[in-house]
Amino acid sequence: MLNGDAAVKGPVATANVAAFMTLATKLIERDPNVPGIGVFYGPSGYGKTYASIFAQNKTRALRVEVGDYWTRKTLLKAILAEAGQAARGTIADMADEAIRILGDMPSRPVIIDEADRLLKLGMIELVRDLHDKSTAPIILIGEELLPTKIEPLERVHNRVLDWVGAQPSDLDDARQLAGSICRGIKLSDDLLAAIVKESDGRARRIVVNLVKAGEMARNRGLKALDLKTWGQEALHSGRAPKPRGVR
Structure with missing residues (x-):
């Protein structure tokens, strides 16, 4: 799942x-x-x-x-x-x-x-x-x-x-998933589009980001969240971290 x-x-x-x-x-x-x-x-x-x-x-x-x-x-x-x-x-x-x-x-x-x-x-x-x-x-x-x-x-x-x-998820899919995961919280299309892009259209990663968005909104007492409000918080991409150069 x-x-x-x-x-x-x-x-x-x-x-x-x-x-x-x-x-x-x-x-x-x-x-x-x-x-x-x-x-x-x-x-x-x-x-x-x-x-x-x-x-x-x-x-x-x-x-x-x-x-x-x-x-x-x-x-x-x-x-x-x-x-x-x-x-x-x-x-x-x-x-x-x-x-x-x-x-x-x-x-x-x-x-x-x-x-x-x-x-x-x-x-x-x-x-x-x-x-x-x-x-x-x-x-x-x-x-x-x-x-x-x-x-x-x-x-x-x-x-x-x-x-x-199977096809990569698009903005419409993200809206559908957001409506189910982030109930009572309105996520803007610019934020959803950024999530879809950063998630590479993979539904599993989109869900991780939507859960994170819901938690952020609830922690801040917000009923709506857009890309500007999201700020500099990193979106989940699923990519492994780059080597840190530690010897």
Whole structure:
């Protein structure tokens, strides 16, 4: 989730949330004769996970986040747990059970975050098998190079119905996030534009700056905050500090 998500009081429909929902709807409502895997990709911090959680709540999707230590058994157990089922038997038994459950609810997507790890750990063919045998819509979320990693794998690549790239956040997204995070405090467009620029359009960094802005306004007893009032306070950029020349 975004850093500072605890401060987000409710769902915020950013542009990437809308794009993710469009992808999910396309997969759910697709013709039964076309494949049902979607790929949502982009750099870290663009709000991909937040968008997937929003979609999960709207579509009742099963959502898992692949760990770097996972095995095929771990993945299947996580999917079954999301569906409210206990994992029993061998890996083949669990795969059959997952396929049965997914096949029984074809309009309920499976969202797999950190999908780059599926390829690293040699589990992408298992996901393809789950899709092929259940026809459930599956959305893979990963970094910018995920499509490039999938492309050589013809059997997986051929199952992808759509590829959607997450976009950097803009001023409209910042307004939406500010309305949720900084409730009761009006942030000017010049301050929001500076936050978006310094954050390099990365939603995670924008949230950190908005939390900081809310704290500053409350500490000063302000109901509004603009760039002039912000003053010389540094904005969070996420960049590492430069070497200090200490020997």
